[in-house]
Amino acid sequence: MTELALAAFAAERDVHVIRAPHGRVFAMFARRFDEAGYLARLQRGGVRWLARSDDDFPPLLRAIHDPPAGLFVRGAAEVELLRRPAVAVVGARSCSPYGAQVARMLGRELAAAGLVVVSGLARGVDGEAHRGALESGGPTVAVLGCGIDRDYPAAHGELASRIRATGLAVSEYAPGVEPAPWRFPARNRIIAGLSAATVVVEARERSGALITVDLALEEGREVFAVPGEITSALSRGANDLLRLGATPLTSSDDVLELFGLEQAPAEAVELGPAADAVLARLRDAPASADELARATGLDAGALASALTELELAGIAVASGGVYRAG
Amino acid sequence: MTELALAAFAAERDVHVIRAPHGRVFAMFARRFDEAGYLARLQRGGVRWLARSDDDFPPLLRAIHDPPAGLFVRGAAEVELLRRPAVAVVGARSCSPYGAQVARMLGRELAAAGLVVVSGLARGVDGEAHRGALESGGPTVAVLGCGIDRDYPAAHGELASRIRATGLAVSEYAPGVEPAPWRFPARNRIIAGLSAATVVVEARERSGALITVDLALEEGREVFAVPGEITSALSRGANDLLRLGATPLTSSDDVLELFGLEQAPAEAVELGPAADAVLARLRDAPASADELARATGLDAGALASALTELELAGIAVASGGVYRAG
8 A cells, every 4th residue: 555545545535534544445446556557647747746655755744743645746846845944924815915015025035035935825825925935036835725736726827837837836635636625724734734934924813824823833833923903804813823922923034033044135225215205104104195195295296206116126015005115 | 308399309400309319409408498388389280299108199100119209190080090900001103093093992992991091192192092091981191201280292282181171190290390302211100100001002113112111011010012014113113022022912802801801892883884895895904995996896975975984983094095994
């Protein structure tokens, strides 16, 4: 019996198994299982198989109490990537502009400092964390809650292929397995399991990201929560974690310190005086264009050009008519 | 030698003294000091004197390592108010709409539950905390950093008189003492000293509110910090306190619990469907009117009337073109 037979059996029966079940059903399946043929088909699909018993299997993931039988792996990177120091960045799918901005910044800065950013390819925080890592040229790992051959969510198909171009997509689910709600908590244990630390950016109460946190805590991994406004339902989960004793993350340095790393030096950006004035106002609080015009005294044209300058430099973002410092 | 002579001496010499100085200068002053005449003048100005040695002097303030010689007191409330369970709410003068909103909410909810809200009458967080307490009908205490007869800042003259109508203004500084920068840290020790707990709403790095926190911690008082966005310079002080181990405040319940109190039941508000939809969007993140129209599909007229409904009910606030849930 191999671990691959177990993964193939789980896919065929649509069940979650991590150890060979007793009884005839699995025994018969394993006896009939054509491992060489299955591996050849995987290979034709560009998929590798990394068994739990393989020396290359990531030790942090093997150490959790219910590691998967193995991982299906797609992407340009070596599987060694999964053994490198990694941070999970997780949070709400329908995140706010603030959550998106912080996830992107963390993805970018953590990857630039040499950490592998692990997330779940979901909309919102997950996607932004992956995108940030890609922006800094760092490989990133997407852990899927469906078969390794599926792009889920569909809207992230292009993002998934960019991730695979330098990093990896991994799944415990064999090709053909459809996404299903119950698979996502199981997937979250792999996100937490691959990572020495998990960062929650924005999360509602009782959300999937908090499941990832519970799993990380069970395995004794570090958990960071990003503070947010107490009036925002989207920050309730992260703020509640702070009350329970999670480490507040106020900059990526907090995570890097845990790994003994330092932030890659930021490129100095020269701003014009109008952009400087707008940025000073934005550093205090997000504002609409009207408020920025009022606060800075700039006319509409000068304000628009200052905002464009800040957006191009990546130090201000606009969303829903509200500008924010980056 | 009385404590009142000491306070009068400090005022005349423009020095900060809490114990009788040795030497001739003070001895001569004290011998010449006309206590009865001074008290009569205070009374004519509506000012009471509460000496440190007075039985009515608030025991929490007496317990700090450098209590003032006494407090000059103005306002309609009995000095017994200063012995009631109190919470300091402090923060930035140039706070953001978020900080203002949270300070107001805390002032209102803490006072409604029976706590005395103590603050420094400054612009921004201080003023909003006092206003919130007044809104709920609770007496509030303003601790001045200038002579008890001064309204500082001038813009808060009307607020000061509303505070005195049901609560108290107090100062260790005699009538005539001008505000001076060095008096504000000294004033902050009285804010912290009167209060069993101090809440920091929004504070920049190295700000006066953090001095209040240091004083509260030195005296073993509870310190709460309100989480804010890590991209906001105005939340840096509060978020840094969280990193240092301050208790995160996510609702006024966190403070009330410390005092064994419960929140006064909120009045139920019936909203129309349009206002409901707008509120649901705002609970996730602040937004401009344009974004609210987009998210809810309401036309301009319906949106304006929904926003008015929410603002009148006190559950949404607008500032700088950005709407926020309350």
